[in-house]
Amino acid sequence: MKSWKVPYFAFFWGSSLSHDEVNNPRIGDVVYLQSLESMSNRGYFDNTIVVLMSDHGIRFGPFRQTYQGGIEDRLPFLFIKVPKQFEKTYPLATANLKWNAEVLTTHFDLHETLLDISSPSRLTDQFIESGKGNQKAELA
Incomplete structure (x- = not known):
């Protein structure tokens, strides 16, 4: 490919x-x-x-x-x-991944991570800092 x-x-x-x-x-x-x-x-x-x-x-x-x-x-x-370029392009998302390595996570967290990866606009520092990524969790 x-x-x-x-x-x-x-x-x-x-x-x-x-x-x-x-x-x-x-x-x-x-x-x-x-x-x-x-x-x-x-x-x-x-x-x-x-x-x-x-x-x-x-x-x-x-x-x-x-x-x-x-x-x-x-x-x-x-x-x-993740690739080095990913770390440079999405520093906050990368920091969140590293932080999550030290805490208890579930398959629901992995699902959200895969959704984020499939929609790069959700990985920007601005999107993460806006809290929009947490809306689904608040509605559930």
Whole structure:
């Protein structure tokens, strides 16, 4: 898509490595690392926002019955990587993302973040400072 200069959205949902066995995700570590490094080396991340997330930890088996298994079942991970140009263009939005890394967030917050990213006018410092981004939350 880079050669066509067409913006696009890609969504990949992989669960086969991690869904049923707590030790299997490490099998994919090298493949994921190599893929991400290759994309980075090719400059794809210069204009790409990457979201890596999980929906929950392991749901079955003896590990789930442990204290750690119970925590992981309820605390999915979420990583968002934005390009350097995004950080320069939208400094307040970037600061908010970094702040949110230190507080409890929900899937509702991720939904709003994805809506914001899809509408760059919602990412400007002026829009954020005006409080217009909070109107939906106040109405709910």
